[in-house]
Structure formats: C-alpha cells, structure tokens
Amino acid sequence: MTAFDLGPYSTDPSYGRAQTLDAADPLRSFADEFSPLDPGLIYLDGNSLGRLPRATSSRLAEVLDHEWGDRLIRSWSERWWDQADRLGDAVAELIGAKPREVLVADSTSVVLFKLTLGALHARPARSRIVTDALNFPTDNYITKAAADLSGCTVTTVASADGIHGPTEQLVAELDEDTALLTLSHVAFKSGYLYDMERLTAAAHDVGALVLWDLSHSVGAVPVHLNRCRADLAVGCTYKYLNGGPGSPAFLYVGDHVDTEITNPLTGWWGHAEPFDFDLQFEPARSIRRFQTGTMPILSLAALEPGVALARAAGLPRIREKSLALTAFFIDVAEQILAPLGFRLASPRDGKQRGSHVALQHPDGWRITQAIIEQANLIPDFRAPDNIRFGFSPLYSSFTEAHTAVGRIARVVRGKLHLDYPVAPTTVT
C-alpha cells in the first residue's frame, strides 16, 4: 500500500458543495445498480469502458444455463430471433428514434462501413465526403475506406483550437457534390458537442446525407435523431450504456431515407428469409436487412441491463447531472489544478459539452500513470497530452469529482509523476 493520502480533499471550500450536490442527486441510487469497485478506487473512465451492472451476471447466467445450455437451438425461435431488434428498439428510445429504425449489430467500425458505403451508393452522382479532424480515428479510417471503394474523396476540416468543432467551416464545405457529412456528435478527445439540428439541416440544404457517430453521446446526452431529421447514425454501447468490453454497436437508418439506403454487407441474417437458404440475396424489408452475420447472443444479452438502466434513469435527468458534474469538475480543477499547469481542453460552455472533460498538461502521460498507480484514480489518456475524465451520471458522484482533483493535486505537488517514463509505449 502507498502512503499517499487518498482521502477527501476536505480542507477545500468546495468539498461541502460536492457533498450537498450528492445528497440532492435524484440519480444517487443508480450507483448501487453497479458491481462495487475496490474501496477507494475512483473510476472516471466510463466514457471509455462503462462499469458492470449488477444485473448483467445473472442475465448472462440465464443465457448460458437456460437459453444455450438447456434449450440449445430451440432458443433461436423462442428468444434469439429478434433479440437484436428488441434491443434496437430500446436503444431507439435513448436517441430520439422510432422502433425499427435501430438495430444492434457488429462493431462500431463495421456498422460505420455499412452505412457510409450505403450512403455513397445512395448518392452515386456525388463524389465528396465531408468530416472533421475531431472525429474518432476509426471513423476517419472507415470513411476513407468506403470513399476509396466508391471513387470519392474525403475533405477533413480541422478545428482551430483542437477543442471546438469547426461548424462554420463544415457548412462552407458542403456543396452540390457532397454525398455525405459524417461527424462524431461528441468529439472523443475534447468532448465538444455538435449542434445536430443545424448541421443536419445544412447538409440537407445541399442534398447531402448525414451520418452521426453517437459513441460519446448515447446514454449521456439527449439525442433527437428524428426531430433533427438525421439520416444515419451509429454508436458504441460499451461506454455510457455499460454493455461490456467490445459490446455490439448499433446503427440507425431514419425511415425517411429507409428506401434509399442499402446494406453493402449482404450476409444471410439480412436476408428476407434466411432459412429459405436461397442462392440469391433478397434483403429483408426492414431494418433487419442491415444485419450481416449471426448475431452475438451472449454479447447482446450482456448489453440489455445497461440499456435498461439508462432508460430507467431517463435522458433529461442524466443530462442534468452530467452537466452539473462536468461544470463542477471544471470549476474545482480551474481553482486547484490550473496553477499546477493544467489547461482545460474541453468546451467551457455546457451547451457544447458532452459528459467528459479533457485537461491538458505537458506531462499528461506521466501524470496519468502516476494517478492510476499512486492515487487509485482512473481517467484515460489521449495522445499527445490529454487526460480525459469521464463522468457517467449513473454512477459518478460530485464527491468523487472533487476527491479526484485533490488526488491529482497531491500527485503533482509531490512530483510523484516524475518517476514515470515520459512517453507512452502501449496505452490502455
């Protein structure tokens, strides 16, 4: 054990405010729905991998013992046949979509590929994709891959400060040759939150389609796909939906474009009648045509409890707490950590902010290692110098946010981070 002081930073005047905010938190009891952490551990990385819901173990045991072990192949008709559709309907509620507009399938990268290539095929006379440099790397890679297969080019708009999304420049890039605008709703590094309604309308003004990656917003930020008339969306479920490591992704196809978009990965589970074993592919006349291979039943089952918790809490309350948590953290960090060389690398304006906060520090990598190992505090690190602190409103508390700042201050004041290597090799 370390001699490091892991206790609350109770001498700070904001400490009492944290306790008051926690006492008044209407979502407080949701933390008990998650498997407990090691005593003293503060986990601020739910934006990377969400925690384990208590109900997940019993749900998986049911799948193993009863559905697979006992009922075996019969479970396909008894339970599994439309499991991904039902889960899609549940996710739809969290993102402002209708039932049968959302499907759970594959990984985020694979569903991105399907919808990006599907969008390009729906705009065959156009040759441009517009995106930004804040987008998650896999989005950029997959966009490029789909563009290469279609003879399209990708325009990647930079952000002036690396924090805020370049909305005006994106709008200026949209033209009659643009097939697709593709963006992360919340940027993975800075947490910048785009105005979905405005950018969707701007793309539609030139006849382009829009694809939103909701990976860093779903379950933490209200999303109104239908209200914004968004065409396409994908998202990750192992962050704020707590679906577990590598849990399946989801995809959304708005019913206003449903007849336009085809799935280029035509596997048998997207067939209208998979068990007819036809030689010719005939797509299902529903969102199910975006399935490809056999659905990963264990992973789908493991995702159900996390989605249910987000629905039970409700996005308005989740967003209210998320904004309060991140604002409180920023406030305390600016008082205590700014003098130690930390700089806010997320939007200060709550309307432009998702549920994680990035702090830059020239020694960011060493500090990250030190606070994980010495201070029992887990954020994550995004090269070159961003420490990200994710606040998952279902289980993060104001006291944790405050204590985290205190621990970081103690690490840096104590120069504990100077014992760590300067550059990352393989990063978790």
Place this chain on the structure above:
Amino acid sequence: MTAFDLGPYSTDPSYGRAQTLDAADPLRSFADEFSPLDPGLIYLDGNSLGRLPRATSSRLAEVLDHEWGDRLIRSWSERWWDQADRLGDAVAELIGAKPREVLVADSTSVVLFKLTLGALHARPARSRIVTDALNFPTDNYITKAAADLSGCTVTTVASADGIHGPTEQLVAELDEDTALLTLSHVAFKSGYLYDMERLTAAAHDVGALVLWDLSHSVGAVPVHLNRCRADLAVGCTYKYLNGGPGSPAFLYVGDHVDTEITNPLTGWWGHAEPFDFDLQFEPARSIRRFQTGTMPILSLAALEPGVALARAAGLPRIREKSLALTAFFIDVAEQILAPLGFRLASPRDGKQRGSHVALQHPDGWRITQAIIEQANLIPDFRAPDNIRFGFSPLYSSFTEAHTAVGRIARVVRGKLHLDYPVAPTTVT
C-alpha cells in the same frame, strides 16, 4: 409428457454394436465436459449450435467479476489486448496453420467479406470468382457483394446430384481470368467434403487465390491449410467448437500471401498503433491488421473452453470417431429408415463426408417437427426436404445415433408427423 416410447431401440440387432462402440470410445469422457441435457433429449444439431462446455460459465464469471467488474479498463493491457490473437493461435493448431496466421474476429459473413474483397484487390487484372451451388448462402451473398464492388463476375457451378461437390467442373472453370476460387470445405447441406489439396493446387495452377470456408469442418475434420498451401480461410466457431450462439468467427491468411492481402475494412483495431489516434490509417504488420472494431471480449472468453476441448481431444481421434459415428448412423438408417421413404443425401464414402448426415424425405419438414416435439430428438432441417443429423464427436454417442433412428422410425410408423403443417413458416 408424451406416451411415446423414448427408450433405446434395443430389439434391433445393431443396438449391441452401438453399446460396444461406446464402451470402446476413447473420447467417451469428453461428454462430461459439457453441461448436461434434459434427461432423454438426444441432440444431433451440434453442426448448427454446439453444446455448452461446463467451463464456459466459470470463465465468463471470471471475465465479468474480475476482468470487467473489478479491473475495468486496466484489463485491456493486463489481459484483453492480444486475446483474439491468442485464441487465433489456438484455432490455428486445429486447422493446420501457424501461430499468427489466424485471428478471431467479427462474424463469419464479415470476415468472408474482408478476405474476399482483399483477394480481389490482390488480383486486380482478373475479373472472375468461381464457387459452387453447395456453398452456404451467406458465402454466395457476400461473394456477390464483393464482386459487385470490384466489377467482377461470379460463376456458380452446380452439383449434379445436389450432394457431391462438382470438383471436375470447378477445375474446368478455372482460367487465367479467375481471381478467386471460394468453397465450403464441407457443404452445409449434404456434408460433402472437398479435396482441399487438389482444388487449391488447381487454382494455383492458373494463378488464382483460394478461400476455404471451414465452418462445417473445423473441430470435426482435420484441416491442413499449410500443407495444402491454402491462401485464405474463414470459419464459424459455434458449431463443432462450441463457442456459443453467434460466437466470433476466425480468419486465416497464409503467410505465403501475407504481403498481398489487405483488409478493406480498415478500423482502428487493425491499425499498427491504435492508441496513437493518428488521422491516417497505417495497418499493423501482422494478422492483427484484419481486425476492424473493438474485439468482443465476452464472446472471445466464452469461446476459449470450446477450443481448448477440441485441442485436448485432438483432430485424429475426433475424425476417427466422427467417421465411425456417421458410418454407423448411415448403416442403421439404411436398414430401418430407408423402407420408410428416407434417402441418404450425404456422401456414402467417408473420405468425402464431414460430420453430419442428411436424410431426405418428402415429408421432411413434418417429420422434423414431430421428432423434436414427440420424440425429444433434435436434428435440424434444411429446405426443401433435408433432415440433417450432426455428430459432434466430443459428446455424441453411438447409442444416441441408434436410439435416434429408432425414435424416427416410431414417429413415422405411428404417422405422428401427419399432425404437423406441411410447409415451414419460420424455421429454427
């Protein structure tokens, strides 16, 4: 409960032979490694969904409670980072490949798409794919999808009898314009087993690549990818590898073509340094470049026990028992079921047969329903008239094979199937 007689068909002279064969079976004890079935149930559908290994529940509990619940994001560096590679190495041993030639990822359909399109990109001057009509439907659909994206055509060679693979016609179709020969090693319906060495050599003679789908052979039939100099392969793990419903697929890229084949689905997990978050894609210089999205950790963990059991049993013993089981079943079925209108729809020659046997009957669908519901016997049905009986050497017994024939005979003689609808609606 039904009054139907589920007991052994002990008046038949072959019954004693079944008991003798079981007593001498060196793999007999492996059945105890699986979660027990309901008493009396005979499960002959392991070729569609394998049974639950006993070790899977505890392995998943470890992942949930310790790796995810307790260690959280730290498990990526402690355990998960190369889990798909390690599992790929284990599968490699079962298919005659070297470590680092095999990766576990995605679904079979998705990895098929990757390797098919990758193969076409490696032979850009050629415009034909050759396959057969015995191939699994998803293989035909995905092959067509990849061909459409590359401006290629697909030649699908029919089988003269719907049972045996059209080897000579396939060889005759191969020419200097053929980019890829793609086949199921064992046909999903008839169980026909191709001569991998001969067809691979024939494709290489014209400079074409070969892709083998091992879904119905891996874990039941010895596969010698390296010895045959096979270029590419994919396979399913929820059949004879008992990985669970929708468990991840695997892909193989022979190291002799490793530098030629690129992954068209360039997601971040195929990047050389995924955690550098580069804007440009730089493929990993290993089989890992065929990863795309975040690996499904729970599903990977659930697959480990099934793969370990197959390795422990060893393919020579597995094949020996598989051949003996299917030969015994065919023998008894021809004596008892042929007079009732059943016709063998699998190769009689063991050298041409995988581990399942198809019987055709004009009333196949009704009989399938009746034997499931009345006779507590689960095979599966493949339209229009094939009843498939899968023998999974790790848990199927000769006595089960014999008793199954007896139960079918009782159902058909008792005309119990005439109470069921003539045509399937949704098939399990």
